[in-house]
Amino acid sequence: MLENRHIMITGAASGIGKAAASIFAAYGATLMLVDRDDRVRDVADSLPDAHSAIADITDSAAIAAIIASFPKIDGAFNNAGIEGLGGAMLPITEYPDEEYERVMAVNVRGLWTCLKAQLPGLQANGGGAIVNTASVMGWLGAAGMAAYAASKHAVIGLTRSVSLEAAPHGVRVNAVLPGAVETPMLTERGFKANPGFADFAASVHPLGRIARAEEVAEAAAWLLSAKSSFVTGHTLAVDGGMSAQ
Numbered sequence: 248m249l250e251n252r253h254i255m256i257t258g259a260a261s262g263i264g265k266a267a268a269s270i271f272a273a274y275g276a277t278l279m280l281v282d283r284d285d286r287v288r289d290v291a292d293s294l295p296d297a298h299s300a301i302a303d304i305t306d307s308a309a310i311a312a313i314i315a316s317f318p319k320i321d322g323a324f325n326n327a328g329i330e331g332l333g334g335a336m337l338p339i340t341e342y343p344d345e346e347y348e349r350v351m352a353v354n355v356r357g358l359w360t361c362l363k364a365q366l367p368g369l370q371a372n373g374g375g376a377i378v379n380t381a382s383v384m385g386w387l388g389a390a391g392m393a394a395y396a397a398s399k400h401a402v403i404g405l406t407r408s409v410s411l412e413a414a415p416h417g418v419r420v421n422a423v424l425p426g427a428v429e430t431p432m433l434t435e436r437g438f439k440a441n442p443g444f445a446d447f448a449a450s451v452h453p454l455g456r457i458a459r460a461e462e463v464a465e466a467a468a469w470l471l472s473a474k475s476s477f478v479t480g481h482t483l484a485v486d487g488g489m490s491a492q
């Protein structure tokens with residue numbers, strides 16, 4: 248499905264990005280895996296045709312240099328993100344301003360930086376596809392997670408706006424909106440910081456469980472492939488029916 252595609256994945260050291268690396272590799276892609284966590288090297292080493300770079304997505308010079316080091320770019324899965332406060336939930340009145348700034352810096356400014364760096368190469372290649380990881384919290388409010396929800400609403404705004412700018416150049420831009428996903432963000436941080444949240448998270452998905460990271464990565468693979476050739480500016484919920492309620 249992704250043969251001969253050169254695809255960049257951010258946040259590839261863990262969770263959804265790591266699962267995407269395996270799945271995109273199985274579909275034939277050549278990968279550039281980016282993360283600020285050096286475990287991204289191990290992920291690249293375990294796969295055929297995968298290169299890695301350690302960088303923060305808010306560092307525009309580093310991101311531009313990584314893209315320049317890659318022979319070409321046909322696609323990107325802009326997936327790196329943070330939940331803020333190590334998964335703890337706090338109302339806006341108690342939420343530290345510095346943490347709000349950090350969440351927005353990574354989830355919004357970091358995505359902005361990647362999109363800006365990726366688009367010229369994709370357009371120069373005559374087309375391609377980008378998928379951004381938002382969240383169902385890009386559609387819904389979330390008590391205790393206002394900064395995160397605001398950042399994911401912004402991911403959808405960026406996705407839709409940039410899809411319009413990129414369409415004349417043959418570049419499609421879409422977003423996946425996961426519900427709760429079994430990754431370290433949730434199982435090692437969110438569930439530990441919020442007792443009882445694991446059962447609650449499963450119960451709000453009509454399918455009765457949280458997602459596996461691979462289920463989100465498969466949706467991203469489809470949006471990056473030619474099989475979704477007339478889909479752009481779309482927000483695809485991968486949420487077990489949560490947002491249908």
Ligand SMILES: NC(=O)c1ccc[n+]([C@@H]2O[C@H](COP(=O)([O-])OP(=O)(O)OC[C@H]3O[C@@H](n4cnc5c(N)ncnc54)[C@H](O)[C@@H]3O)[C@@H](O)[C@H]2O)c1
Binds near residue numbers: 353383427
């Ligand atoms: N897990 C969930 O329930 C869930 C639900 C909806 C959306 N998401 C989104 O999915 C994406 C992936 O999350 P995950 O669950 O796999 O989490 P994760 O914490 O397991 O993985 C996120 C990866 O992103 C990297 N990263 C974070 N900030 C970075 C930065 N500034 N520069 C470079 N790399 C950075 C981390 O080092 C980590 O490897 C995020 O955008 C997250 O908001 C997750």
